[in-house]
Amino acid sequence: MNLNSPDPQSEKSSGAAPLVALRGVSRIHDGGAIAALRNVDLEIEAGDCVAIVGASGSGKSSLVNLLCGIDYPSAGAVLWNGQPVRGQAAWARLRRASIGIVFQEFNLIPTLTALENVELALFGHGLSSRRRLGRASILLDRVGLEPRMHSRVTTLSGGERQRVAIARAIANEPTLLLADEPTGSLDSANAALVAELLFKLREHPKMTIVLVTHNEALAARCPRLVRIKDGSIVEDVRNAIVAAPMACESAS
Ligand SMILES: Nc1ncnc2c1ncn2[C@@H]1O[C@H](COP(=O)(O)OP(=O)(O)OP(=O)(O)O)[C@@H](O)[C@H]1O
């Protein structure tokens, strides 16, 4: 979204380059004792919808954290539209302009209302308070929470909080939406609602989605599935999309 001057890296496109790519990426902890990721190569094209699956501790969150610059590789490079992204400031600009993130534990500010939480994502774009609040209320309407927008988030259910988090994540119309077990803390009914919402968002033509999940039914609804084991990609396949809304049997 052109809420402000676009980030040069987000706009720079070298034609055939994937939206985001990992090239020979490793992430080592504790002086080499732990390899969260080992020499991973991954390309994600604009508009793709990728499920990342794997056992607990296999490296899924590590991968997502590298895709948005919350963490950095020990070796290898992360490329955005074919260009290496280097340094905190470049990543911060990219996140502000082009990346939305949804976490399992919502990561909302508990003392603020739903509206204020979403509004936070709209600071720094040169919008007046009135425009920020107007846009935040439209976003909350989009996730079905307009009636609760003035409620403090601690008074909302888990599913409602996750919908606030999704509204916040899409506030700047990100090119890339990263969701790390977004239904992992929800009961099955709310997990299904949140999953439906995420897939509906995909209808936005420019939204690329990377979805970490333990829920195979949810993963099967993504056109592409990447499986990680012990820090390495062991499977990368294209699925047939399941069109019907899923009866989400469990959390992610
Ligand atoms: N900051 C860190 N310091 C040390 N080890 C870490 C750190 N971050 C991750 N790890 C380790 O790296 C491995 C991969 O962790 P990661 O969080 O990516 O797994 P995951 O696949 O997301 O697991 P889960 O499904 O339980 O969320 C694990 O063994 C984890 O303990």
Ligand SMILES: [Mg+2]
């Ligand atoms: Mg994880």
